[in-house]
Amino acid sequence: MGARVSVKQVVVVEDAARMPDLMGSNDEVMRVIERAFPSVQILVRGNEITFSGDEGDVAAAAGAVQELRSVMAAGVPLTPQVARESVRMLSGARGVAAAAAAGATGESGRPVSVLSRSILSTRGRTIRPKTEGQAAYVQAIESHTITFGIGPAGTGKTYLAMAQAVAALQAKKVNRIVLTRPAVEAGERLGFLPGGLNEKIDPYLRPLYDALHDMVDPESIPRLMEAGTIEVAPLAYMRGRTLNDAFVILDEAQNTTQEQMKMFLTRLGFGSTMVVTGDVTQVDLPGGTKSGLRTSREILTGIDDIAICELSAQDVVRHRLVSDIITAYAKADESRGPRGGGQQRRFKEERS
Known part of the structure; x- marks a missing residue:
């Protein structure tokens, strides 16, 4: 078995004004990511999120955050539930790292494709x-x-x-x-x-x-x-x-x-x-x-x-x-x- 490689990866959120939305109320969304990847150390400073730990786990955690950014960009309000479902879909369907590697391919199995689907817009809100x-x-x-x-x-x-x-x-x-x-x-x-x-x-x-x-x-x-x-x-x-x-x-x-x-x-x-x-x-x-x-x-x-x-x-x-x-x-x-x-x-x- 090969040695585990410790790495550090930084995700930069270009629009710093969206950081509070990405973190969630009282940082609840980011806490979901922390609980999902307990071996990864996550440090948030300004508009940068740094992930440290095993190479595979870091890639998975960073990929989950990138997917949440896509979900948010599609107009879906981020909640702890949305974060949990995104992580579950990514890890359960094909692995978070593979999803991150897929990038913005628009494949239907991605959380952004599933969670951003609109059924009905009524009375000032959208049902999805x-x-x-x-x-x-x-x-x-x-x-x-x-x-x-x-x-x-x-x-x-x-x-x-x-x-x-x-x-x-x-x-x-x-x-x-x-x-x-x-x-x-x-x-x-x-x-x-x-x-x-x-x-x-x-x-x-x-x-x-x-x-x-x-x-x-x-x-x-x-x-x-x-x-x-x-x-x-x-x-x-x-x-x-x-x-x-x-x-x-x-x-x-x-x-x-x-x-x-x-x-x-x-x-x-x-x-x-x-x-x-x-x-x-x-x-x-x-x-x-x-x-x-x-x-x-x-x-x-x-x-x-x-x-x-x-x-x-x-x-x-x-x-x-x-x-x-x-x-x-x-x-x-x-x-x-x-x-x-x-x-x-x-x-x-x-x-x-």
Whole structure:
């Protein structure tokens, strides 16, 4: 084994005014780099960042910072999460040093290509995928008629699908958006709940309304709903319909029965796109009832124009602890034996 070579490399940030953005609030972005490469000593002075240590590790750390500069130049605000995902993508895909050597080749696997992709610009901000898995999910929605987004809470399954729906409506690719969820806690027997129709269904559909309000001017939502351009309804209200020229999202699909899932999928009409989201580890159906989401994942694999995108704890975009909690529970489940519902960090594009 050859001797380890200690080197020093300096990265100069020509625009010194961008240094605070590159460092992050309270230097949090640079701390992510330090934690990712603990054997590298990083010294920041003015607009120069000096890396000292083993040759390979120094090249990797410097390459990660250069990539973050590219991400920042593409208009993406740098956060600790963006830094962690960039480092993970670089080291996981082909190694940070190889990425640095690739330079500005514009290859699609680079973090700058994934993280700078814009889905929807609305209300003064831009909605983008924040992880490699989310980017694959967005691409699947754009290129398939039916897409399944399966993964734990916080992975952006519903939010990104909603952004795609609003973008498609704005681009006139569809004439309307249909959002639906199973009201499983009420067994969909909404008549037994107190209040009028809106009061009955509101608790089950509120998360969809919340996401919608992030992307559409709240004052225009009642008008759009009255015109039928946007419809939010329980899954039971989909029966007997054919949905043409629509972007249809079924949320919390793990709580559908096999019959309900089949009913929903066969509502597909011409010119429509369907996205089905859910977490197969969070099924609230009565004991012995098999989730329609789990069944459809088994039955529909291999059918042309259907994509199955599975997200994992690595794609969680909430507080960092959410990802750690999901990972801890997954390990506990594995230690108790297979249950058939675990998550995989896998993207499968079911298209010939």
